[in-house]
Every structure is written in C-alpha cells, then in structure tokens.
Amino acid sequence: MLLLIGAVVITTAEWNNPETLGGFGVGGKLLAGLFHGAMPRTAGFNSVDVGEMESGTLLVNDILMFIGGGSAGTAGGIKVTTFALLAFVIYSEIKGEPSTHAFGRKVPALVQRQALTVVLLSVGAVMLATLAMLAITPFRVEQVLFEVISAFATVGLSTGITADVGPAGHLVLSLLMFLGRVGPITLASALALRDRSRRYELPEERPIVG
Structure with missing residues (x-):
C-alpha cells in the first residue's frame, strides 16, 4: 500500500513540473514516479532533482522516509x-x-x-x-x-x-x-x-x- 500510494501521489504531484517529471514522456513519468515512490523507504537513490520537487511532494517523501522499511x-x-x-x-x-x-x-x-x-x-x-x-x-x-x-x-x-x-x-x-x-x-x-x-x-x- 505504501509503495502504491507513494508512487501515485508523487507521480501525480510532479506530472507537470518541468524541473522533475515534466520533461519526460508518459512512460518515463510513470517509471520515474514508481522509482521515487519506492526510494524513500529503501535505497535512497534519485533520478530527478529532489530539491526541485513541490512542497507537497517533499512532505509525502517525509512521511514515507519516517515510516521506513520492514x-x-x-x-x-x-x-x-x-x-x-x-x-x-x-x-x-x-x-x-x-x-x-x-x-x-x-x-x-x-x-x-x-x-x-x-x-x-x-x-x-x-x-x-x-x-x-x-x-x-x-x-x-x-x-x-x-x-x-x-x-x-x-x-x-x-x-x-x-x-x-x-x-x-x-x-x-x-x-x-x-x-x-x-x-x-x-x-x-x-x-x-x-x-x-x-x-x-x-x-x-x-x-x-x-
């Protein structure tokens, strides 16, 4: 559930942000969104500039990082x-x-x-x-x-x-x-x-x- 919610929210929030997912095609946006939905709770890698994310997206990342993994x-x-x-x-x-x-x-x-x-x-x-x-x-x-x-x-x-x-x-x-x-x-x-x-x-x- 956390993986799905994180991926959906981050992809939706950053869909039109030209500094993050906005420059990708539909497939690239979905892949990057799924990637960034998983990373806050696992490896911590990033494929876009985290500092350019929307404030709401950063808050979602905060929640996912605080919960963490297994x-x-x-x-x-x-x-x-x-x-x-x-x-x-x-x-x-x-x-x-x-x-x-x-x-x-x-x-x-x-x-x-x-x-x-x-x-x-x-x-x-x-x-x-x-x-x-x-x-x-x-x-x-x-x-x-x-x-x-x-x-x-x-x-x-x-x-x-x-x-x-x-x-x-x-x-x-x-x-x-x-x-x-x-x-x-x-x-x-x-x-x-x-x-x-x-x-x-x-x-x-x-x-x-x-």
Whole structure:
C-alpha cells in the first residue's frame, strides 16, 4: 500500500513540473514516479532533482522516509510493522473494541505500548533536530525537515542543502543518522526486556482526553 500510494501521489504531484517529471514522456513519468515512490523507504537513490520537487511532494517523501522499511531489515525509519500496528490500534479504538486484533491474532497491550513509545520518541527526536537546524541554518522548514528525516531514517536523499548547513548542522545530522540506525531497534529490544509485573496498582483515574 505504501509503495502504491507513494508512487501515485508523487507521480501525480510532479506530472507537470518541468524541473522533475515534466520533461519526460508518459512512460518515463510513470517509471520515474514508481522509482521515487519506492526510494524513500529503501535505497535512497534519485533520478530527478529532489530539491526541485513541490512542497507537497517533499512532505509525502517525509512521511514515507519516517515510516521506513520492514522490521529487522536494513532500511531505517520506525518500520512498517510499527506503523501498521498503530493503525490497527486506532482502528480498534474507533470501533470501541476492548482489545486490538490483526490478521486473526490478538496484539498484546505490551507490544502496543512499545510501538507507541518508539513512534513518539522518534517524532520528538525529529522535531528537536528540526528546531535546532532551523536555528543554525538559513533554509526553509520543508528543506530542513526533509534533511532531518532523511538523516534519521538513514535514507540518503537530500534537497541539496547538506553541504551548506555548516559544521553544527553536520553534527546534528550525524547524530541523527546514528540515532536512527541503532535507536528504534535498540529501544524496542530494551523495552521488550524490561517487561515486569507490578506488586500493587494505584486507584484508577480517567483524565480528560481531547
């Protein structure tokens, strides 16, 4: 689904952009669109100038890079399994079901909390790095956000500003690449190993949500 959605959205958004897909024939546009729909979640190659893409296309790339590839694989991001698990959690909550089920199996509450922790900490890391990069570089927010997520997800795509962010920016991006490479899987493993039971429970309270 992610491959199909990414390819369709990117191809449609860039179809008439003369700096990207606009100069190709129909076959070339479809091929390049499919290629760029897959690359944000895998190898990070590009066949057109990413820096010339529309702002909406960059945002789609941001989402695809942040989700990343399959769990326990070499791709970065929060991983497809984590993203899909949270989607099932949301679906179950909307339906009012007391537990989450996926493909004929019940998903333990512990695994749900692990997925939520990985995603929220990843979002926090990306947002803090984006704010830091905006403070030390003169570039637009969509350019900075793209670079930050690409570094965090160890994708390798760039809008072309990486060489101009300065030593401090390079340090931030380098730290993000290290964190994004070892962080999610290490965090998930650590959370799984810290499973323990409580000897007592506090009184239940229902805070206001929303």
